[in-house]
Amino acid sequence: QKEVEQNSGPLSVPEGAIASLNCTYSDRGSQSFFWYRQYSGKSPELIMSIYSNGDKEDGRFTAQLNKASQYVSLLIRDSQPSDSATYLCAVNIGGGTSYGKLTFGQGTILTVHP
Amino acid sequence: DGGITQSPKYLFRKEGQNVTLSCEQNLNHDAMYWYRQDPGQGLRLIYYSQIVNDFQKGDIAEGYSVSREKKESFPLTVTSAQKNPTAFYLCASSAGLAGNSEQFFGPGTRLTVL
Numbered sequence: 001q002k003e004v005e006q007n008s009g010p011l012s013v014p015e016g017a018i019a020s021l022n023c024t025y026s027d028r029g030s031q032s033f034f035w036y037r038q039y040s041g042k043s044p045e046l047i048m049s050i051y052s053n054g055d056k057e058d059g060r061f062t063a064q065l066n067k068a069s070q071y072v073s074l075l076i077r078d079s080q081p082s083d084s085a086t087y088l089c090a091v092n093i094g095g096g097t098s099y100g101k102l103t104f105g106q107g108t109i110l111t112v113h114p
Numbered sequence: 115d116g117g118i119t120q121s122p123k124y125l126f127r128k129e130g131q132n133v134t135l136s137c138e139q140n141l142n143h144d145a146m147y148w149y150r151q152d153p154g155q156g157l158r159l160i161y162y163s164q165i166v167n168d169f170q171k172g173d174i175a176e177g178y179s180v181s182r183e184k185k186e187s188f189p190l191t192v193t194s195a196q197k198n199p200t201a202f203y204l205c206a207s208s209a210g211l212a213g214n215s216e217q218f219f220g221p222g223t224r225l226t227v228l
Contacts (some may be wrong), residue, residue: 004156015156028221031214032214034216034217036219041219042222043219043220043221043222044157044204044205044219045219046216046218049216051214059153088156088157088219090157101147101159101172102159103159104149104156104157104158105156106154106155106156107122107154107155
């Protein structure tokens with residue numbers, strides 16, 4: 001089992017729809033979770049960070065964390081063609097908030113078509 | 115402008131050569147990281163440093179070396195011992211430890227072995 005696993009893509013949604021990206025992780029003790037967006041040929045940019053169970057909203061983006069089930073998801077409402085990118089889930093595997101590194105999933109490619 | 119700079123943007127290396135990739139940040143961040151990304155893959159951690167004059171191996175440190183003589187600089191040397199160095203190299207920094215601090219990425223360096 002991979003330490004951080006994302007739902008296999010690619011994911012294709014129509015413009016205006018909700019895109020749902022999922023990520024599961026292996027370490028029950030993980031405390032910190034991050035979503036990054038990466039456009040083709042570019043470096044990742046941070047979209048959301050979440051540390052507590054529940055939902056965290058920022059504009060059209062909502063991160064959802066369920067530590068008991070060991071998954072974190074990212075919802076994108078009113079999806080736009082400019083949201084088309086690879087989305088990377090990152091988890092602080094191997095320790096609590098004092099541990100120094102993140103483990104990344106393999107990424108999910110999202111395409112939003114007009 | 116505050117941010118992370120990496121140079122060069124593109125780098126070509128001949129077999130048997132060592133090359134050094136530059137990473138500089140003016141965010142006053144304590145921690146810095148080097149990742150490697152291969153096509154269609156997530157990010158894999160090479161080395162990280164939480165304070166000046168200290169660094170730790172990541173998951174794929176073999177064939178790489180780093181130094182952290184200044185807070186703002188964390189250069190990566192790809193040695194001839196790295197058997198498959200062609201990849202996209204990303205430098206990141208965070209204010210504190212990855213467990214409780216967001217990481218931000220530089221624009222990356224694409225290394226190609228000729």
